[in-house]
């Protein structure tokens with residue numbers, strides 16, 4: 001599938017899949033979207049309760065969410081174990097053309113970011129002293145991982161228009177099982193059927209204000 005680099009409205013770059021008419025991030029601002037949804041609504045509230053966090057990301061993609069999480073973890077002195085799933089890795093050369101580390105003064109994290117892309121799959125890799133990272137090359141539909149271990153899930157699959165099977169009640173049950181009690185899942189998707197699927201899996205759902213260009217996003221909580 002052809003991957004085309006685009007510049008989004010906040011000047012950060014992302015990838016477009018012309019065949020699917022889909023992008024890896026919001027065209028209204030890739031950086032702004034990742035910060036708003038995953039960092040400010042996912043990581044930061046979780047870090048208020050716990051300085052040691054285990055995070056799972058569905059869809060490593062270009063690595064922007066992982067990079068921003070690394071940056072925030074350094075700023076807040078958090079200890080993070082970051083797990084991410086990606087079945088169709090983006091070519092390293094293409095990732096370089098996105099210049100993600102030039103956003104938000106993250107140049108000092110360039111080597112760490114490169115390591116995330118270049119490290120082996122399925123090996124827990126120390127990126128910094130307090131940040132370890134593991135990526136799995138697998139399909140979410142088949143992926144198995146022990147239950148009750150994550151504080152936060154970033155659910156960043158392509159939209160339900162493209163891949164409805166990834167947003168099903170069965171997949172949300174999988175996410176629910178992976179989270180610790182009190183854990184949170186955040187995503188850009190605010191679709192009604194998806195929220196019903198979350199509730200069917202046992203989550204409580206909350207509408208939060210979306211990033212620029214999107215009215216709402218979803219926060220789902222696993223009861224304590």
Ligand SMILES: C[S@@+](CC[C@H](N)C(=O)[O-])C[C@H]1O[C@@H](n2cnc3c(N)ncnc32)[C@H](O)[C@@H]1O
Nearest residue numbers: 059060061062063064065087088139140156158
């Ligand atoms: C919206 S993009 C993720 C963007 C990413 N979080 C970032 O910061 O760049 C969705 C990702 O999910 C991956 N993906 C699609 N179907 C998948 C599947 N069945 N299992 C695992 N990953 C999948 C895609 O290859 C793509 O990288």
